[in-house]
Amino acid sequence: MTVVEIPGSKSITARALFLAAAAEGTTVLRRPLRSDDSEGFAEGLRTLGYRLDQQPDAWTVEGRPAGPALGEADVYCRDGATTARFLPTLAAAGQGTFRFDASAQMRRRPLGPLTRALRELGVDLTHEQAEGHHPLTLRADGIKGGALTLDAGLSSQFLTALLLAGPLTSDGLDITVSDLVSVPYVEMTLAMMRRFGNDARRVGDTFHVPPQGYRATDYLIEPDASTASYFLAAAALTGRSVTIPGLGSESLQGDIRFAEVLREMGAEVTLTPDSVTVTGPARLSGITVNMRDISDTVPTLAAIAPFADGPVRIEDVYNTRVKECDRLAACAENLTALGVRVETGRDWIEIHPAQPRSAPIACHGDHRIAMSFSITALRTEGGVTLDDPGCVRKTFPGFHDALADMRTTWGLD
Incomplete structure (x- = not known):
């Protein structure tokens, strides 16, 4: 029998970085994935003004529930889909003008269901070239929250991005999905949100996220x-x-x-x-x-x-x-x-x-x-x-x- 050590989960690392950045206090992420995607996500957080300390086996993140520390930033998301979909949603909950772009490969991938949902929630967002794709600019003034319907049939990441941002809204979110793929990734997101102190729940096709802020924690990331x-x-x-x-x-x-x-x-x-x-x-x-x-x-x-x-x-x-x-x-x-x-x-x-x-x-x-x-x-x-x-x-x-x-x-x- 051969034992193989697998590096940390890409999906969990990205979600944990978002949660740590949005939480009150300082979070330690243990055994995070070191790869182009996760490094790109961390770089994006730094560009937005978040403070991270990256050691080989542990990353420390100082949370900012109020949103990015800077009032203006230009973020390059590389090839990372979680970076390109999660970070604009995180920035929308803050205050300032933020531009996001990505690689040619990531520019081709869809973003429309997520950005339409953000606009429905009152976010001032403009796609600079092709509608529903990077690059985009948003002029953030917080997110009030409320109810909306989302098509997550192309990617569960659209729903995850909104779920993660729900605790940062003033009124919370009620998201009803008309279609959804990769359900286990959404279940992962809800479990991690609960670990960081928010009691988000699914009832039928609707996800309820209370405006209950995240709390920093010590988090071990499992293998991918x-x-x-x-x-x-x-x-x-x-x-x-x-x-x-x-x-x-x-x-x-x-x-x-x-x-x-x-x-x-x-x-x-x-x-x-x-x-x-x-x-x-x-x-x-x-x-x-x-x-x-x-x-x-x-x-x-x-x-x-x-x-x-x-x-x-x-x-x-x-x-x-x-x-x-x-x-x-x-x-x-x-x-x-x-x-x-x-x-x-x-x-x-x-x-x-x-x-x-x-x-x-x-x-x-x-x-x-x-x-x-x-x-x-x-x-x-x-x-x-x-x-x-x-x-x-x-x-x-x-x-x-x-x-x-x-x-x-x-x-x-």
Whole structure:
């Protein structure tokens, strides 16, 4: 059995940084993720005037419930979706004029449902180029709050951004969702808000957030479940065993459910409160699975699907088309290049059994495509070649080294 240490959760780190910045007092975040996304979020907070001290294993954040310390700022959000969606919402609860921009990749990703909601709440916000996309400028004068309806069918981050800002409003928020994907991420947000002192709750399709301020805390960030999926998939694919410590049945992250998908494909899975172990079978079984709530692991499953004994069909994942790239199209393109028969529709992909051949992989600047197809290479003669291996820095800069160490341990080099 191989034990793999996974870095901190990207999603939890981003939410914790927002909560710490908005809380009364000084928060210590332990074992935060060190990656381009999380560093970009921290840089954005500093640009807005928040004070952070970043040590290797702990970040200290001085909270400002009143909002940014500066009356004017220009924030560059890099490639980070949480940075680009959460920080404008945080700034809107303060006072001043704040401009936000992002990379070309992030500029393409949608923002409209969130910014329409902010305008409905009275925020003065202007998109400088394409409506519903970065760059944008907002002239903040606090948020009164109230009731609104939100379409979160493209990204749960629109809802999360508003939930996080709810305690900073004068009247609280009642948000009714007309559509919602990635529900576990919203459940994670509510659990973290409660940890920081706000009793936000869901009743049916409506989320109630009282105007109850956050309190600083000492917060340990668990390992990233999406990142863990690559190593769990590697074990399932090769018939080896992998244990991920610190991530188990009590995880806040919905992507821990990827282990259950591997179980349905024939892997042996052991979940304890604080660990997950996967042991691969002689051969994986084909499966039809709805991955609407764990869509970040769609490329992981797609990358090992050709080795199953029957078709693997992944359904209800349209939102993967508006991530860092169109992930359904990217998976289909790369699998086809590997000699695998693939069919796709608006929100589904079906992958047929095949022995992949060596081929170049088009990463499309997407960390999840690069990491997923690195796992395909474990059983592809001649391996694969990534056109942008460095894009993994977005969430796991040490990924290639960690995978190489595991290959050596397993004698696969």
